[in-house]
Amino acid sequence: MRKAADTVRTAPRWHCQSRELFIGAVKILDFRRRRAPNQELLLTALEETGWTNPLDNPLPGNGRKAHERLRNAVKKLNRKQQAIVFHLDGTGTAIRWELCSSEPTSNPHRTQRGS
DSSP states (O other): OOOHHHHHOOOOEEEETTTTETTTTEEEETTTTTHHHHHHEEEEEEETTTOOOSOOOOOOOOHHHHHHHHHHHHHHHHHSSSEEEEEEEESSSSSEEEOOOOOOOOOHHHSSOOO
């Protein structure tokens, strides 16, 4: 089990201005070449809350459409990188995240596909 200090040290960092996601010094996701508003909104909300678990759905709207948008954003985030796993909480109203490994690797080929 990870200590709280380890979680703080290894928490991802989302740079909203450059639209890049890092773990430590390693860039794991890059949205500079395409727009992915729902994915970017999730990452911005996580960054603003200090990467808390769980995070209530920050996407606009409610009901089934909001659940579908959240599910699709989580699915696409998981497809575009392999260092963090994002999960729905089971109700469709929140997400959770966890690191996959202690040494993430950049994968620029995966991050340049369309969303």
